[in-house]
Amino acid sequence: MANTPVSADLEAVRDSRPSVGSLYSDTEPLARENAGLGSDSDDIEPGADMALVVANFYTPRSALVAQAALVLTCLYAFIKVAQQPLMLFTYHPTFALVGVLLFAQAVLVVQPTSTPADKAVGGAVHGFLMVGGAASFLIALGVIVTNKLINNGAHLYSAHARLGLLTVILLTANVVGGATQFWVPQVYGSVAKAKSMYKFHRVAGYVVLVLTAATIVAATGTTFNKNAIHISRTVLLLGFGVAGVAVGSGVRRSKFPFKFRRM
Numbered sequence: 001m002a003n004t005p006v007s008a009d010l011e012a013v014r015d016s017r018p019s020v021g022s023l024y025s026d027t028e029p030l031a032r033e034n035a036g037l038g039s040d041s042d043d044i045e046p047g048a049d050m051a052l053v054v055a056n057f058y059t060p061r062s063a064l065v066a067q068a069a070l071v072l073t074c075l076y077a078f079i080k081v082a083q084q085p086l087m088l089f090t091y092h093p094t095f096a097l098v099g100v101l102l103f104a105q106a107v108l109v110v111q112p113t114s115t116p117a118d119k120a121v122g123g124a125v126h127g128f129l130m131v132g133g134a135a136s137f138l139i140a141l142g143v144i145v146t147n148k149l150i151n152n153g154a155h156l157y158s159a160h161a162r163l164g165l166l167t168v169i170l171l172t173a174n175v176v177g178g179a180t181q182f183w184v185p186q187v188y189g190s191v192a193k194a195k196s197m198y199k200f201h202r203v204a205g206y207v208v209l210v211l212t213a214a215t216i217v218a219a220t221g222t223t224f225n226k227n228a229i230h231i232s233r234t235v236l237l238l239g240f241g242v243a244g245v246a247v248g249s250g251v252r253r254s255k256f257p258f259k260f261r262r263m
């Protein structure tokens, strides 16, 4: 074991553990409570769950591909923005890009979680990253609206602006939904009812992730980008395309509220 790479060790631990369905199905209300109490995971060495969850940021290889594609694409867009003089507007794309990176980390960290203890740790890390991501998007939105008010600019005239507003609203609603399902399930009447909503939270999350990427791609069509920033639509489509395929390969279709037909 001493010479084995950490990721291989973690893969071995993950492989040796019971499957998701056997320990923690979406319809098993007690599992979540057990996760909080740790009873189902007492035989797992302390810290292993955090290590497994942290490993999700860079394993399997598709997660690493997603990270590389996202970081490089966001860095490219940020460098283009940073080449403009610093102004109030600068904080709009900057916070939006930070939001995208946090959002992507939040998705990767739960791809997958297997045991109740994994789910408790992964769910909490996911929740905090999503709250951070939502806060970044709301700041980005606040900045651009303020900027428009100061400069008497017309609101929501571009496809980017309209898509962006829709994305922020859906994202915020999904974060509120997920956070209450996870942290205050009583709001839904019972833990079982809260858990039965997870599948909708999950599918909405992936839809919002795609909408977020589409919003940034649409930003290349704004007058300011065309006249000054010059972020390339092709580079964004390529970067987000690669990241999308990589993130998509980690999606567990069985966890969606509908069945996928075999192609």
Ligand code: HEM
Pocket (backbone or CB within 6 Å): 077, 092, 093, 096, 097, 137, 140, 141, 144, 145, 148, 154, 155, 156, 157, 158, 159, 160, 161, 162, 163, 164, 165, 167, 168, 212, 215, 216, 219, 222, 223, 224, 225, 229, 231
């Ligand atoms: C690299 C990233 C981004 C760039 C370069 C960018 C650029 C711009 C520009 C130039 C405008 C002013 C022109 C217009 O209203 O269409 C704008 C407005 C806007 N952006 Fe972005 N944006 C980025 C990311 C985002 C993201 C991720 C969102 C939301 C998820 C977003 C939401 C909005 C909204 C709602 C407006 C309109 C505000 C209003 O009409 O008052 N943007 N953006």
